[in-house]
Amino acid sequence: MLFYKPQKIALLRPPKVGTFTATHFLEVCGWKPLGGPHGYLKTYAEKYPNLLNYKVYCFFRDPLARFESKILHVKQIPMSGSIFQKIVEEHFPERTVETISYEEVTTVYPFLKEKFPLMFSPQVVWFSHPNVYPLDFANIESELRRISGNYEAPMLWHNKSTDYGRSVITDKVREFVRDYYAVDYQFAKDVLNKEY
16 A cells, blocks of 8 residues: 555555556655555554545556456566466466466466465455545556646556567457456446446
8 A cells, every 4th residue: 555644545556457657656756655565445444544534546457458467467477477387287287377378377267366366356355445446547647647646757667567478368268357357347337437
């Protein structure tokens, strides 16, 4: 979490919704980090009850784009890549983290969720508290500038995936993500008035 005490505003940072980009930008704007990056408001508020008086923001991302970003992350980051490689070897001995397709990933998804529970959780879990307001990841720069009031600091992207391990997003993958993250799609429709 990041917070800005003068205006009593904060930002939750779920995995794969621009966490590092937002962190670097808001720290330049004077925001302070609090605890680890991916916690829930309830967890932070148990230790710092005053946070319940803050307006707390949280980015929401297209579930399919977030799915791809998560898979590329576990393929490309050395620590998570080695964990993922073991999962791949157990289920697809002829594949590597680079060559496994997104369709094949859907069959090992429960094992990924077990190893990386926060990353593979639905986004709505970060919006379970009424003090949490959604920001649209598709407009991350304008949203960050709006909540921070800073329209001059440069916006630099951090932790962006490369093409290593990128696969084709097939209809089967789209259907899997739509079913697995049905609550996220419903939240986007009901709260953001967006249909992905």
